[in-house]
Amino acid sequence: SSCMISRPSKEEAPVRSITVSGSGSINVKPDMVSMKFIVRNSGWNCPQVAERNALLTSNTLSALKEAGIPESDISTFDYSITQDNSHAYAGEYTARNTIAVIVRNIEMTGKVIDAAVKNNTGANGITSFEYLVSDKTTALREARTLAVQNAQDAASLLAGASGCKVNSVLEIREDY
Numbered sequence: 585s586s587c588m589i590s591r592p593s594k595e596e597a598p599v600r601s602i603t604v605s606g607s608g609s610i611n612v613k614p615d616m617v618s619m620k621f622i623v624r625n626s627g628w629n630c631p632q633v634a635e636r637n638a639l640l641t642s643n644t645l646s647a648l649k650e651a652g653i654p655e656s657d658i659s660t661f662d663y664s665i666t667q668d669n670s671h672a673y674a675g676e677y678t679a680r681n682t683i684a685v686i687v688r689n690i691e692m693t694g695k696v697i698d699a700a701v702k703n704n705t706g707a708n709g710i711t712s713f714e715y716l717v718s719d720k721t722t723a724l725r726e727a728r729t730l731a732v733q734n735a736q737d738a739a740s741l742l743a744g745a746s747g748c749k750v751n752s753v754l755e756i757r758e759d760y
Contacts, residue, residue, distance in 0.1 A: 601754060604738040608730025610723045614715035617687040621700045621707035626678045634665055637679035640706030644683055647706075651699035657686040682711065688718070732756070 623641045627633040641660065648658055662682040668675030683700070687693050700707040717723065736750075743750045 600748075602739050602742050602748075602750070604735050604742065606731045606733070606735025606738060608727040608732075608734055610727045610730070612717045612720075612723045615688075615690060615718050616716040617690055617693050618712070618714045618716055619685045619687065619693075619696070619710055620712040621683045621685065622709050622711050623681045623683065623706050624678060624708050626676045628676055630665065630667075630677045633677045633679045637665075637681055641681045641683065642706075644700050644706040647699040647703065648683070648685060648696065651696050652689075652692055653685055653687065653696060657688065659684045683707065686716075690715075728758070 621644060623637060623644055625633060625636050625640060627636065645658060645660075649655060660681055660683050663680070665677055665679045667677050685696060685700075687696050697710065699705060701709060739750050
């Protein structure tokens with residue numbers, strides 16, 4: 585988080601200001617993981633490819649639930665069936681589906697990956713992996729406080745060096 589603070593140097597004189605920016609950051613230990621698994625298969629018969637992809641997706645979803653992931657933390661998206669037309673002839677059909685999973689207990693991450701991919705359940709791999717924090721509110725408040733303190737320190741230093749005093753804040757703008 586960062587902020588800019590403008591303060592007048594004297595209230596009795598015309599408005600004079602010092603504009604500074606401050607930043608603050610907090611390191612937070614993640615407590616969740618977001619993963620996306622890909623389920624992809626190819627073949628010459630479009631209905632068979634679609635049916636096989638549905639079976640592989642269903643197997644993966646069941647394996648994820650058996651690994652302890654609640655249904656509310658699993659979603660599918662980005663389903664497509666395409667045909668390879670990069671040659672002079674029509675090529676194979678490819679069905680593709682993505683399964684998004686939120687793992688709320690980081691200790692389970694390996695077990696979840698094994699359930700979806702390693703055990704040959706249906707997913708072909710992981711397309712994204714991201715650590716997350718379930719409650720960002722406290723960290724964001726701390727970062728904002730540090731950003732304001734950082735800007736206040738800079739304003740005080742500049743005002744003092746120029747023989748002025750810092751009075752009230754005229755404007756605070758927050759940028760990320």
